[in-house]
Every structure is written in structure tokens, then in C-alpha cells.
Amino acid sequence: MVKTYHSFLRIVTFLVLTFIVPEVYGEEKVMTLGGKDGWPVLSRRDGVVMGKGRFGYDAVKLDTNSRKTSFMSDLLLDFEGEVPEDACGNYSVILNEVTPTSRCKMGKKGGLIRENNGLRLRGNPGSIFGSENATGSFEIEFWLYPFIAENGEIVFSWRSSRTVSGYSLYQIIRASFYGNRLQWVFTNVFDGFVDNSGEVSISSYRTIIPNTWAHHAISYNQDTGLLEYRINGELEALKYMTTTGKETGGSVYMFQTGVTADIDICPQFSGVIDDFHISRQAVSETLPDFNFDTYRKEGGRFETQPILISQCAKLTRLDAIIDTPEQTDVVFFVRSGDNFFSWTENYPEWIPVTNHEEILNTEGLYFQIAADLYSDGGGKNTPSVTQIDLHYVETPAPLPPFNIKAVPSNGSVTLTWSYSIDNNAGGYYVYYGERPGEYLGREAVEGASPVDAGNITGITLTGLKNGKIYYFAVAAYSKRDSRIMGDLSKEVYARPLNR
Known part of the structure; x- marks a missing residue:
């Protein structure tokens, strides 16, 4: 009776260990993205850039609303490099007294100017200020941060001449400070306009505040003759360059450049300038598409590359170092899976997770992390992500089997072994080859090394050559995933013979 009870107890214990005990994961590990080691290449960066985060490390932040080139762009200086250059390739820098500075409105750098010289550009043929012709509509826009806004400081200057009816007419376009306002003067650039000796003046309504960023835009519309000046998108002043001086009832004075001449940006100015842009369209046409907020209010997103964790794992927590003004x-x-080559933008499904809280039901060979960043309602501040720590546990590799034996026969070898004592073992790979420790065999009818023997404790490899010595080892693989393999067993050998 006691013997029967003990047998029953052994059977119950076996069933519990085999079918009831949950699969055991190994100790928790951590993988770090960002921080002192920097960020890996991201698979997606939509509206985000790298900037400075905690402890001076690189951090992911929202991109600013920097001007981008378009087919209508004639000139764009973003001041992001050590030396200013035209992103459109239409102008060459021939004089540069501008110093890069981290004080900027858009991007990472602005252009610092101290009192004299600034920047001189020479236009290539076909550019607005590199050709002698009627240019059509245009817009000159930029962000400005004046230190003083003193009378006589010049932000933009162009001087040329053109010949009309045998007479030479000097041409001037100049933007300078007068009475704490920025005043634009156009002289002999509107063909046929002769009032006030051909000079047109237009200035801001509001006063310019030193040590404050403001967006300035002056534009001319060849269809209506409208010359208008805006600051931060708000209309400051306008004039109709028509024969009636009104929107209707007259013809338009066309904008006409003369002899090719250089343009000077901030030749007499103290302050910072950013995103200087000249376009072949009027401000009224670009305004609906331009946002004066520093950061994108619609937000931005980044996604990591799929991350291989070496063997099947479970993601348990995400700890991120972030700043959220x-x-x-x-x-x-987060999302996970075993084969990222089949992944699409929305498959597997992205699962929202909370920073520092437990993550459930996310496991596989590959993981991918994404983050949506949102600015404040005024577009003035950006959050940042300096570092992400991924906490995970791997499925442990099973222990190798013991008591490996190899018995040779005619053209075959029979291998037997004991079951692995590890409850995670789901089957066994049999390795074989012709040299110790090199299991590159391909002769066996059962397949090339390694042969998947399944969850059994023996196999006969046939089709081997008599007289040749073979070396064997067995490894257990996880019942969760056959790609998770443990260490090899001790090596045994055998020589098939026809006896």
C-alpha cells in the first residue's frame, strides 16, 4: 500500500512539474537607449531632432518650424552650419562676419552680428538679385533679435542701377531702423513709378522691442501691386503700387531689377538673425502655410529600429528620463514579435505604455519602441527624451542532457542521452562532424548538422561512412521556442564499421 502511494505521488509530482508550473524567466536585464552612450539610428524621425537633454546628453526633441526650401525659394540662410550658405544654391557668400550662436529662433543655431559688415551675397544668373529683369512677386522674410534697434542700423541693403530712356537711375532697397521702427525704402525699382523721385517708403506700425525675437516679412504681389509689411504675421503697413494707388482702377508698377549687384544682410546691425528667406511669391500666398510658433503644435514622433534581445524575452517596464515643461x-x-520582416506601419499593433509602470503581454524576439512628443498650446516649449531603459527578462536556455552515449553500427551511429533536468527543455538538437568540436556534418540521411531529434532521448544517424570517425554533441532547446538553445553536452565519438 505504501509503495502504491509513493508511485502515485511521483506521478502527480511529474504532472505538476510538466504541465502546471509556469514557465520560468531569467533574471531581469536592462537595455539602454540614449544617455551617455548616445542614440542608435532611429527608423523614423517625424518632426523631431536631436538636441541637448539632461546631463548634457543628446535628447530627442520637437523640431522647430524652420523655413524649408521649396520650388519658389530663391534664397535660404538657416545659419545651422559653421559658415552661412544658401540652401538653394542660388547665392554665394563673398563676405562673412557672422558668428554661429546657440541663441536662435529656429533650428539649433542663429547668426550673431556685431555692429559692422554682416553678410554679403552675390546672386547667380537666374536669381532675383543676380539678374537684370522684371522679377515678379517676391517676399523677403527673416527672424530678427536686435540688441539695440538703434537709428541707422541696417538689416538689408541692395544698391544697383538701371537705364531708362538713356538715363541712369540709381536703385536702392534698404531696411533700417528709424524711431524704433524698421523702415523699408524702395527707390527706382517699380518700373514707371516717378512720384517722390521714384522712392517708396513703408515702415512698421509698432515699435521694435530689443532683445525679443520677431518675424519680419516684406512682399510684393505682381498681380495686385500690393506691397505689404508684416511682423509676426500681423499686418503693419501696405501700399498699392498701381497707377491709382488703390487695389482697383489702375495698372500695376512692375518690380524691375537693374545691373547685377550684391546684397548685404545686416551690414550695420547688432543682434541675431535666423532663417533669412527670399521667395518668388507674396506673403499673402505663403501666410496660410506658415506657422509662427517655435515648435510644431501637431507634435512629432520617433521610432527605434526593431531590437533583437538575443533570445525570446518579455518586456516588463520602460523607464525614460524625460523633461515635460x-x-x-x-x-x-511598444510592440513585439518574432519576425520583424513582416511588420508594417501598424502591424503588430502599437501598445501604449506608461513610463515606470509594468508592461504586460509584450514578448518575442524583437521589440520596437515609439514615442509621440507634444508641445504646449502656444508652441513655445518642447518635451525631450534623454534616455530610455528597457527592462526585460529572457526565456532561459535549457540545460544540456547528460549521459550521452554513441554506439556504432554498419553505416550508422545510435546516440542516446538522458532527459535534461531542466523543465524548459522542449527537444534536442544533435550535432555531428568529422573533427573534435567542429560539427559540420552533412552525410546523415536524417539531415545536416544539427538534426532536430524532437523531445526524445535517442536517434540513429544513418548513411555514415564506415571507417570514418564521427564526433557528436547534443543540446536541448526551449519548449517555448526552438531557436532558444542551451549549451552543448559533453562530446562523444564513434566509428561506424561493417562487422
């Missing part, structure tokens, strides 16, 4: 936010997402 008031009204800003960062939302994290």
Missing part, C-alpha cells in the same frame, strides 16, 4: 507631454508605445 508645463502643457507638454510624451506618450510611449
